[in-house]
Amino acid sequence: EAGVAQSPRYKIIEKRQSVAFWCNPISGHATLYWYQQILGQGPKLLIQFQNNGVVDDSQLPKDRFSAERLKGVDSTLKIQPAKLEDSAVYLCASSQPGQGNTEAFFGQGTRLTVV
């Protein structure tokens, strides 16, 4: 079974530039998450999708971050304009909703450096 795919793996941009990340979840997983992991910290949720709808975006800095999952499969996360403090690893994860084990499976992440 293929895992969660993310691209690019690495990105370096200057502050005030824009950047976009892409995620393809595990086939059949209706729930998709974007997490931000700052160096030395645990992942922090940015946004959760169920199919193509947003379930939770309460921690997404909406003045500069946006995300979409138009067809309920792939997702993109965009930052515009980037700030120095956005330097982090952006992790995409997916899970299958249900009452039992709803374990999240993570992609390899995109490491963003803003200079």
Add this chain to the structure above:
Amino acid sequence: ELKVEQNPLFLSMQEGKNYTIYCNYSTTSDRLYWYRQDPGKSLESLFVLLSNGAVKQEGRLMASLDTKARLSTLHITAAVHDLSATYFCAVDPRSGNTPLVFGKGTRLSVIA
């Protein structure tokens, strides 16, 4: 708001020794996950604990969950160098298809 606290945050231990990592959380939940992260890599699922009293073991690692105490432990037996990594616990705050809340992680270094 759910808080998840791990301790210790840093752990240096000798090969062959035993140690326990603790994960406390602030609100009721009966779903807790342990992940491992190697430097520059993503999160690898280790254990899924879905009920009070759940105990899972894999090799030299054993995880348990006490939902009444809001505590999970990850016990390391006879540590080996290959276990060096950062270990995260993550709690499902509403017990089903809700975003996991992670602790800060425990960076484990096993030395000869």
